[in-house]
Amino acid sequence: MNVFKKIWIKFLKAVFCTCGEATYLMAKEECDQLSLVERTKLRLHLWKCKYCKMYKAEQELLAHSLDKLRNDVEVDKYLYYLTPEQKERLKSTVSNT
Secondary structure: OOHHHHHHHHHHHHHOOOHHHHHHHHHHHHHOOOOHHHHHHHHHHHHHOHHHHHHHHHHHHHHHHHHHHHHHHHOOOOOOOOOHHHHHHHHHHHHHO
């Protein structure tokens, strides 16, 4: 193998990443800010890999759905209360038994 070929292979390994590394970078991106090198590697990988691009879209959709659900729970959208009529009916049923 000649020297230029070795340098070219090292360059490609430094610039491009595998799908496993890309999913790791996507997960890291949710928690923390990526460095310039990591961001570049991820963008180049997403540019060439349709499967990781679909994975990222699904991951973003899931994160958005969880944020929306968390917000709905915080504003008591999913908390249910008994009406006064239901309370009276429940009390009468309990007292009759």
